[in-house]
Amino acid sequence: MTLSARYSELGLAADVSDEVEAVWTSVSDRAGSYRVLPDGRCDIILRFDAGQKPINSATVVVTGPVTRFYDVAIEPGMGFAGVRIRPGCFESVLGFEPTDLANANLIGPDAVSACPGLEALCAPARDQTELVARLTAFVGQRATASRFRPAPLARSVISAFHASGGRLRIREVAEMHGLSDRTVQRLVVKATGLTPKAFAAVLQFHRALRLLRDHRLSPAAAALEAGFSDQAHMSRVIRRMGGFSPARLPDVTLVSLLD
Structure with a gap:
């Protein structure tokens, strides 16, 4: 296994802190693989070409909760921007329960089919910063408009x-x-x-x-x-x-x- 990506967690805006546990980015510096460890969380991720300015398009990925590792093949310059959703908030953001995605991921069209609102995240962007802002705005807007509310007892x-x-x-x-x-x-x-x-x-x-x-x-x-x-x-x-x-x-x- 080769770790070939630089991962960093960014500051978290107060208006999404109830739903988002972390906002993060990662850019691969060489070809190889990135090992994803189980963390009991779900992420919404935008995959893009970090070498493009502006970024022409992005692919949305929704990762489900897993119980064992898996490796992701990466190429030089492959970028990722993601939000890690707090336990209990997945349904309010995406409209379906995390059990529907246990030990599985939704990529591209499959993710958009499950949650059509994700398609707008994939539009061209000036840079990585705009993708991050787009992700956090999406989470905030979806959580505010959702009829699902996390149970305080669950927290x-x-x-x-x-x-x-x-x-x-x-x-x-x-x-x-x-x-x-x-x-x-x-x-x-x-x-x-x-x-x-x-x-x-x-x-x-x-x-x-x-x-x-x-x-x-x-x-x-x-x-x-x-x-x-x-x-x-x-x-x-x-x-x-x-x-x-x-x-x-x-x-x-x-x-x-x-x-």
């Missing part, structure tokens, strides 16, 4: 899973909120497109990678801190979700995950 449940780094079980989260297990299951699936168990596993996976890479803990210490039963358990999860060994972490991008 609280999602926050509980985040605060524990994915270590809480569904029963514990249910008891914290005075809910049944079934209600927590329904809230998490509707908000993220993943079951509570799968969503918690993604959070625990990211927690382990942060401990290994950013805090430079040993695999054994990271496994203990992240709540795995042992180092071997953590290694199996990282290999399955990320496609690499915790002993040899590649230079993958770890996105910011908020609660």
Whole structure:
């Protein structure tokens, strides 16, 4: 696996902060592949030729929540501008639930067919900055006009899973909120497109990678801190979700995950 793109997160406008977790851009500097890790989120992305000024056109991509890695082939100068949607806000922005896109992506005509409003995002633009502004305006306008509203209780449940780094079980989260297990299951699936168990596993996976890479803990210490039963358990999860060994972490991008 080769990481061949420069990823950066931009400042977030206050008027879309309820719906958008991050606004980001990425430009490839050589041919290769970009490894996408599961993060329990959905993104709306515009793919374009960063070498064009102005940009003649863009292709829209909507990514669904995934539970294991996948690689995207990229060419030199391929650019991406994206917004990462907060859990619970996908339906209000795009009009359908994230479960409809679990472990799948919609690209180009398929994305436009699912949400016709996306077509306007692909029009020519002066530069990358205009594409980013177009994306955030789209999210804000769609969320304001939508009849779907994120459930406040869902946000609280999602926050509980985040605060524990994915270590809480569904029963514990249910008891914290005075809910049944079934209600927590329904809230998490509707908000993220993943079951509570799968969503918690993604959070625990990211927690382990942060401990290994950013805090430079040993695999054994990271496994203990992240709540795995042992180092071997953590290694199996990282290999399955990320496609690499915790002993040899590649230079993958770890996105910011908020609660």
